Amino acid sequence: MDIISVEEMNHIYWLGRYTERVYTTILYYFKGRDRMIEDPEFYITYCRDFTIPNCYTSAADFLLKYAFDEENPDSILSNLNRAYDNAIVLRHTLGTETLSYMELALNQLRNAKNSEIELLDLQKVLDYILAFWACTDDYIDSEQIRSVIKAGRHLERLNLYLRLRKSKECMMKPFHMLVARLRKGYLDYDKDALDRLGMNVTSSQIDYWDGVKVSETIIKEKYHCIN
Amino acid sequence: MEKLVLLKDEINQLLARYGVKFGIYKNNEFHEQLFPFDPIPRVIEHEEFKELEKGLIQRVDALNRFLLDIYTEQQIVKDGVIPEEFIFVSPGFLSECQGIVPPQNIFAHIAGIDLVKGKDGIWYVLEDNLRVPSGASYPMIARNLCRKASPNTFRENNVEDNRNYGSMLRTVMDDVNTGGINVVFTPGRYNAAFFEHSYLAEKTGSILAFPNDLEVNGDYLYYKTYNGVKKKVGAIYRRVSDDFLDPMAFREDSLIGIPHLMEVYRKGNVALINSPGNGIADDKGIYYFVPEMIRYYLGEEPILHNAPTYLPFFEKDRRYVLENFENLVIKDVAEAGGYGVVFGNQLSKEEKQQMKEKIHLESRRFIAQEVIDFQDMGILDDQFLVDRKADLRVFVLSGKETKVWKSGLTRFTRNPDSFVVNSSQGGGFKDTWILSQ
Numbered sequence: 063m064d065i066i067s068v069e070e071m072n073h074i075y076w077l078g079r080y081t082e083r084v085y086t087t088i089l090y091y092f093k094g095r096d097r098m099i100e101d102p103e104f105y106i107t108y109c110r111d112f113t114i115p116n117c118y119t120s121a122a123d124f125l126l127k128y129a130f131d132e133e134n135p136d137s138i139l140s141n142l143n144r145a146y147d148n149a150i151v152l153r154h155t156l157g158t159e160t161l162s163y164m165e166l167a168l169n170q171l172r173n174a175k176n177s178e179i180e181l182l183d184l185q186k187v188l189d190y191i192l193a194f195w196a197c198t199d200d201y202i203d204s205e206q207i208r209s210v211i212k213a214g215r216h217l218e219r220l221n222l223y224l225r226l227r228k229s230k231e232c233m234m235k236p237f238h239m240l241v242a243r244l245r246k247g248y249l250d251y252d253k254d255a256l257d258r259l260g261m262n263v264t265s266s267q268i269d270y271w272d273g274v275k276v277s278e279t280i281i282k283e284k285y286h287c288i289n
Numbered sequence: 290m291e292k293l294v295l296l297k298d299e300i301n302q303l304l305a306r307y308g309v310k311f312g313i314y315k316n317n318e319f320h321e322q323l324f325p326f327d328p329i330p331r332v333i334e335h336e337e338f339k340e341l342e343k344g345l346i347q348r349v350d351a352l353n354r355f356l357l358d359i360y361t362e363q364q365i366v367k368d369g370v371i372p373e374e375f376i377f378v379s380p381g382f383l384s385e386c387q388g389i390v391p392p393q394n395i396f397a398h399i400a401g402i403d404l405v406k407g408k409d410g411i412w413y414v415l416e417d418n419l420r421v422p423s424g425a426s427y428p429m430i431a432r433n434l435c436r437k438a439s440p441n442t443f444r445e446n447n448v449e450d451n452r453n454y455g456s457m458l459r460t461v462m463d464d465v466n467t468g469g470i471n472v473v474f475t476p477g478r479y480n481a482a483f484f485e486h487s488y489l490a491e492k493t494g495s496i497l498a499f500p501n502d503l504e505v506n507g508d509y510l511y512y513k514t515y516n517g518v519k520k521k522v523g524a525i526y527r528r529v530s531d532d533f534l535d536p537m538a539f540r541e542d543s544l545i546g547i548p549h550l551m552e553v554y555r556k557g558n559v560a561l562i563n564s565p566g567n568g569i570a571d572d573k574g575i576y577y578f579v580p581e582m583i584r585y586y587l588g589e590e591p592i593l594h595n596a597p598t599y600l601p602f603f604e605k606d607r608r609y610v611l612e613n614f615e616n617l618v619i620k621d622v623a624e625a626g627g628y629g630v631v632f633g634n635q636l637s638k639e640e641k642q643q644m645k646e647k648i649h650l651e652s653r654r655f656i657a658q659e660v661i662d663f664q665d666m667g668i669l670d671d672q673f674l675v676d677r678k679a680d681l682r683v684f685v686l687s688g689k690e691t692k693v694w695k696s697g698l699t700r701f702t703r704n705p706d707s708f709v710v711n712s713s714q715g716g717g718f719k720d721t722w723i724l725s726q
Contacts, residue, residue: 065496066515067515069501070515150478151487151499154490162306166306
C-alpha cells in the first residue's frame, strides 16, 4: 500500500469524478449544440436530462453561461475548476508532466470563452483530458492511485448515464469497469449498494432515479466531496 | 543564446503549461500569477563561482555555528562580540528553542543568500535568508524547459546542470533524518509558494503533507494514512513559518501547525528543515556582525563582502546615518519581502524628519546601508533590450557537508526606477548559468 492520507485519497477519487464529468458533459454538449441549430429551445430538455436547474433565460443565455460561467456550479468551467483544484494538490503523486495537461485543459477552456469557434476549442479540452488520463496510466507507478482515479471515473460515468437515462447496453461497460476497480480493494465501498445497483442496471426495467441515488452511496462517506 | 531570446514567448508558454506560478493576496483575495521569465541568463564564470562558493560555504558554516552557540552556550555574547541587545529582544530569537541541538548540529539546512554584483565587480551579500527561503524550483524547471526549447544553446555553452537540486535536497533530508519518512510540509494550496512545495516534494520523492496529515503521538511524529496506518516521520522540510509551526509552543491560534511538534523535536525524534529559531541569524541587525562571526568561529577572514552597513544602535553609526541620510537606504529589521525599505533621497522633507525621529527613538529597529551601485542586467521588454536592477539568490545546502547549488534565482525588477526585485512586487526571474570550465 502506498503512503496516502485520507485527504489525498479524496482528491484522487474526486479528480477521477470531475475529469469524467467534464469529459462526458462536453461530449453531450456537442450533441446538444448540434440539436440547437434546428431547435434552439432544446437547451431546456438538455438541462432536464442532466437534472440540473434551468437557470437560463434564453438559448443565448444558456450558450453564454453553461460552458464558461465560473459562478454557475453546473457549468463546464466550474467542473473543470474542481478537477483542477483536486489535481493541483497532487503534483507529487501525479507528476508535473501529467498535471501539465490539466493546466492546458483549463487554460484552453478559459481562453475559449470569447472564441468564435468555441466548439473546436472545446474539442481541444477533450484532447487534453484524454492526454491527462493517458499520463496517469503512463507516469503513475502506483496501481492503487491509478485504480482510485479510474473508480471515480467509472462511477461518475455511470451516474451521468443514469441521469441521462441511457440504455442497459450503455450502462454495462462502466458498471463492470467500476466493479473491477472496486474489487481491487483500494477504496472502502458498500457491497450491498453495489449489488443493488448491479441488479438495477442489468434489469430490463431500470429505475433510473434509484440508480442515481444508490450510485452516490457506494463509496463510503469518508471520501466526501471536498469541493 | 540568441535562440533562447527568440523563444521567450514559447518558453513562457511552457512555464504556464507546467503551472509555474506564485500566489499573492490582494484585498484578502488569493490570486495566482505566472512568474515572468526572461530568457537572457545571468552568466557566472567558472573561476568567479569557485570563489563565491568558498565564501558562501564559509558564511553559512559560521551562521550554523552561531545558531548552535546562541541556543546553547551563548559564548559569542559572553565574549562581547555581539551585544546582547541584538539577541534576546530580536523577534527571531525563540526561547522555546533554547537548549535544542538538532541532528548533525545543523540549523540552516537551506540558506538562501541574496547577493548583488557591484559595478566595481565585487559581489556583496545583501541578506541571509535562513528561515524558509524559497525560489530554487523556478530556475530548476526553467532550465529544463530552456534545454527543451533550444538544445543547441546548451551544446554550445558549458553550463553546469542545475536540475540536481531535488537530489541535493533529498541528500540533506536523508543526512538529518532521525528514522522515518521524509515529508515536505506545506500550509496548503493557497500559500504563495505552493507550486514550489509540491514541485520539490515530487523532485525529492517525499510525501507532500498538509496540516491535518501529521500528528504527534507519544514522542514521535506520524503521517496518517487513509487506511489507518501511521508512518513515522524522520525529517520535515517545513514550509510553514515558525510562528505557526506548533500552536502549543508558538501562536496558539495557528490552525496550520502540528500540536506538540516542538516536544518531538526537542527529544531529537524528528529533524526540522530549517530549524525553528533561525530568524535570530538572518535578522537584519545580526547581518552587521556576520563578518565578525566568521572570524570568531572559524578564525578566518571573511571571503564575501557585506554591503557597508551602519547600526544606529551605536552612537557613532547613528550620527553618520543622520548626517548622510540622503545617501543611504534604511531598512526596518522587522520587515521582509522588499517591504520596510526606504531610500533616504526619495523621501519628502516631512517623511525624512519622521524617519530620523524614529531612528532616534527606536535605534535597534533599523539598519542603514550605502546604496550599492550594482550592475544592471539586460532584460527583454517586448522586443527591446533594457537594463534593470537584478539580484541573485544562491542556495547553500547543509547536511553532512555544506554545498552550494551551481545555479541560483536571479530576480529582476521590471520597473526602471526600482531596486526592489521581489516577485510579490511585480518582478521577474532569470536562470543563472554557472560555467563548468
